[in-house]
Amino acid sequence: MNMNHVGVKGWSREHMAQLAGQDIPDGSYVNLGIGIPELVAKFVPQGREFIYHTENGLLGMGPQPAAGAEDHELINAGKKAVSIVPGGSYFHHADSFTMIRGGHIDVCVLGAMQVSAQGDLANWSTGAPDAIPAVGGAMDLVAGVKTIFVITQHTTKNGDPKIVAECTYPLTGVKVVSRIFTDLAVIDVTEEGLKVLKLAPGVSFGEVCEKTAAPLIAPDETSK
Numbered sequence: 001m002n003m004n005h006v007g008v009k010g011w012s013r014e015h016m017a018q019l020a021g022q023d024i025p026d027g028s029y030v031n032l033g034i035g036i037p038e039l040v041a042k043f044v045p046q047g048r049e050f051i052y053h054t055e056n057g058l059l060g061m062g063p064q065p066a067a068g069a070e071d072h073e074l075i076n077a078g079k080k081a082v083s084i085v086p087g088g089s090y091f092h093h094a095d096s097f098t099m100i101r102g103g104h105i106d107v108c109v110l111g112a113m114q115v116s117a118q119g120d121l122a123n124w125s126t127g128a129p130d131a132i133p134a135v136g137g138a139m140d141l142v143a144g145v146k147t148i149f150v151i152t153q154h155t156t157k158n159g160d161p162k163i164v165a166e167c168t169y170p171l172t173g174v175k176v177v178s179r180i181f182t183d184l185a186v187i188d189v190t191e192e193g194l195k196v197l198k199l200a201p202g203v204s205f206g207e208v209c210e211k212t213a214a215p216l217i218a219p220d221e222t223s224k
Contacts, residue, residue: 009207010183010200016151018043019198020181021050023149024107029053031100031141033110033123034078036151040109053105055137057096060088077137100137100144108145110138112152112180114167117214119177119189121150122169135172142173154182154211161213163187163194184208193217 011019017039024030024040026048032038041063044050052061054076061076062083070081084090099105114122121142124135142148152162163180179197180187185208186198195217199205205218 009202010154012183014039014042016181016183019186020109020149020151021045023179024048024050027051028106029059029104031055031105031108031137031145032076033108033138033141034136035111037109037111038076038078038080040151053096053099054082055093055096055100055141057091057093058082058084058088059091059099060085062088097137097140100140103144103146105141105145107147107149108141109149109151110141112150112162112177114169115150115152115163115177115180115189116167117163117165117189117194119175120167121148121172121177122167123150123172125170127168127170138172142176147178148173148176149179149181150177151181154184154208159211161211164213165215184211187216190217195219 013036017036021040021043022045028050030050031053032040041052051059053059054061056077062085065081065083072081074082074084076082110123112121112123113126124138125131155161177189179189184200184203185196188195188197193215196205196208196219199208199219209216
């Protein structure tokens with residue numbers, strides 16, 4: 001399956017999700033944010049098992065059911081129909097957040113409006129007077145989950161960089177992001193700065209730099 005858009009440089013949304021799935025350790029308890037992160041559930045590497053958690057009260061979330069087979073009382077935090085795997089469990093919303101705040105979730109995959117060079121995340125509001133706040137569980141997730149991955153397009157629809165030196169939007173969390181997956185590159189947040197681990201096919205390091213408003217460390221030759 002060719003996951004790249006025909007005639008367009010960079011990875012598709014599905015390929016970005018697949019790359020994130022490859023970096024989640026076997027046996028992890030995983031929370032998926034709304035949007036592109038939801039696609040990660042489709043890409044569990046062979047030989048691994050992830051236990052999916054959704055903050056509205058389900059551990060053991062399964063894939064989206066076939067059309068006509070939905071249980072409308074079984075949804076994820078994005079109000080989309082899901083299934084439940086054998087051994088899965090339902091619980092109160094408060095218990096779900098106790099799991100998050102107690103450090104019991106290993107990996108969370110979130111979308112982003114902005115990510116800073118230090119790993120600060122802004123993903124709930126632009127801060128504009130007419131912006132609709134959408135905090136959801138993100139602030140609890142970035143504070144309580146051990147590892148935070150971000151999946152996002154590298155730039156906005158207007159071409160503005162989403163990876164910046166300092167976030168200008170209201171923050172969700174400070175120094176919380178470990179790794180960023182975009183349509184152009186996979187980037188680690190390190191003490192030395194933003195380290196490019198992998199470039200999308202047909203995309204050069206220079207092109208990624210041009211579309212990033214923060215300094216980048218070039219990938220190793222073997223990882224390009």
